[in-house]
Amino acid sequence: MAGHGARSRSGGRPTLEEVAARAGVGRGTVSRVINGSPRVSDATRAAVEAAVDELGYVPNTAARALAANRTDAIALVVPEPETRFFAEPYFSDMLKGVGAELSETEMQLLLIFAGSDRERQRLAQYLAAHRVDGVLLVSVHADDPLPDLLAQLEIPAVISGPRSAAETLTSVDSDNYGGARSAVEHLLSRGRTRIAHITGRLDVYGAQRRVDGYREALLDAGHAVDEHLIQPGDFTEEGGRRAMKELLARRPDVDAVFAGSDVMAAGARQVLREEGRVIPDDVALVGYDDSAIARHMDPPLTSVRQPIEEMGRSMIDLLLAEIADRRPATSRGLERRQAVLATELVTRASS
Amino acid sequence: MAGHGARSRSGGRPTLEEVAARAGVGRGTVSRVINGSPRVSDATRAAVEAAVDELGYVPNTAARALAANRTDAIALVVPEPETRFFAEPYFSDMLKGVGAELSETEMQLLLIFAGSDRERQRLAQYLAAHRVDGVLLVSVHADDPLPDLLAQLEIPAVISGPRSAAETLTSVDSDNYGGARSAVEHLLSRGRTRIAHITGRLDVYGAQRRVDGYREALLDAGHAVDEHLIQPGDFTEEGGRRAMKELLARRPDVDAVFAGSDVMAAGARQVLREEGRVIPDDVALVGYDDSAIARHMDPPLTSVRQPIEEMGRSMIDLLLAEIADRRPATSRGLERRQAVLATELVTRASS
């Protein structure tokens, strides 16, 4: 049972002290070298590095965390695992970006689920215990208490998809407004004039911004906005179906639909087909997210691509900056950080 | 529940010692209570628990890890983030299961990417430093050195998708053989007789097992296996296209295709449509994975569903058992653990 002195000499990992002995220096000096302090002579540094290599020394994270009161870990908090969010490429793409950026550092990534009440309670304990240096928040609802908890505990955090225009947390977002504009402008350029919009859940800020983009693209092109062409959806396929039916009932002459998500576009497509409307001849269709569904739809769906992987990278960058800033306890001298990344319209046969 | 006056003391979280003082007992006793040791009287336990509640005590993981030489963390190693694996629901579903099962415990989940060489090297260091109590391995190639490294370091590990019939690691798998059988039996029951199979990469054990299931389902139904109807694919859409073209060239009278993945089925469908074959009238099509693509394909694709979430749960169960077994240093007295979970055929319009 790995007793205290038991495995120390045989199989155990070398310690700082052993490296120090080997390099003929003190413990403090080795620590300085490991942590990249500049206050070490070149000769000493070289000797220590040699010893580290020879012994295959790897710092003990637990000891470091205990002594330095930091964890070198950040948490990615995933709310409601059962939603579309999790199944969409969104999550994995973001993770890809996060992972890539993180691999440049010594930080480790913790995945924390906060779906059930039980999980959320555990999370609160977790944060209270300061077991991570920072937190990444994704797809958070407007009324979620988590951001406030983080602010109160003074734990650095970055949120993807700000909750409102007045988001207080550092945030990363894609340009929902611009993305929506580009979709509508594209449809206009294809000669469509009666362009409907199936919105996402309007308590999601990004969905609101897409509506804004839709409106202003029309206005800027000299078209009036017909409120009957704006139909609220909820990001689900069934919601897309319902919205499309409603639209067709109200404005049978609709000649284009901009859906706030690919999934809703898929629902809309089903209804259009059932009603005998040919895509894109009768009705052009544009989605949002550029997910796998878009590529595999029949016809393939024009969609707005978000740079999700870059958003992941961005989140890490901002979070690390935030953590670094807080280290020397400069207190709250930080300006509010924010990143908004550009979207791209991927044109396919549906429009 | 929230610590009242305790929290206001600026000095940070309460320690074991403070809890002990408050409860009027020694440090060791509090430790025993926290860790659920039975060697504590009921009265003492109650007093300690009260003190814990009042102070809002949460154990310091770093200190515990340092003293006890364990981490209470397990790692999920994700190889090659760029593959289909990551984008498919596979990953998120598995994560869902893993998360659900893990939330019953105190363990935390680390996500480690092992795509690039750099990342793999970091991973090796990680493992060498024993920074996790156990490892979850997913979608590992047959020639990956990782499993051997884990065995050598004696780190408990569970692999999803064994690399071969002789897999030495504890493994969790879905019943690829049975899944393939059910697909073929279904096609036979629909009166199809010239059933082709587009295989996955045959260096993947699961893909081999699907071929086995395909063969034996035919044989058991009294049909000969026509090797010309077995066409190797590679799990990609383009591979599915190529395979389908080849099949049509060789056996134009094929009346059903069982593809080893939905993505390959999507490729096959494109070719079938290009060649004017109607699904399912001319050719029935069955996929594997029951992914989003299957539901959104036109016509919707019959597919074999794997209980991925349960596989995730299973992996955790097995890993925790393995870790627990290793704790009292019973050495290698463990039988080889293995779990194989049943699949389910989801019938849709394509067959």
Next chain:
DNA sequence: ATCACCGGTGGGAGCGCTCCCACGGTACCT
């Protein structure tokens, strides 16, 4: 010459926990 200073260094003092030994007490033997 003296003094102040500074870069480079060694090592003590913890960080908060677990492990384990020692200890007093009770219960049961001989």
Next chain:
DNA sequence: AGGTACCGTGGGAGCGCTCCCACCGGTGAT
């Protein structure tokens, strides 16, 4: 009665690291 067996309990001794203070010798200023 003494002995032996436990219980439940307290607290010392670390775990491997960072932090920080003291120290040393070499500068440049006085």
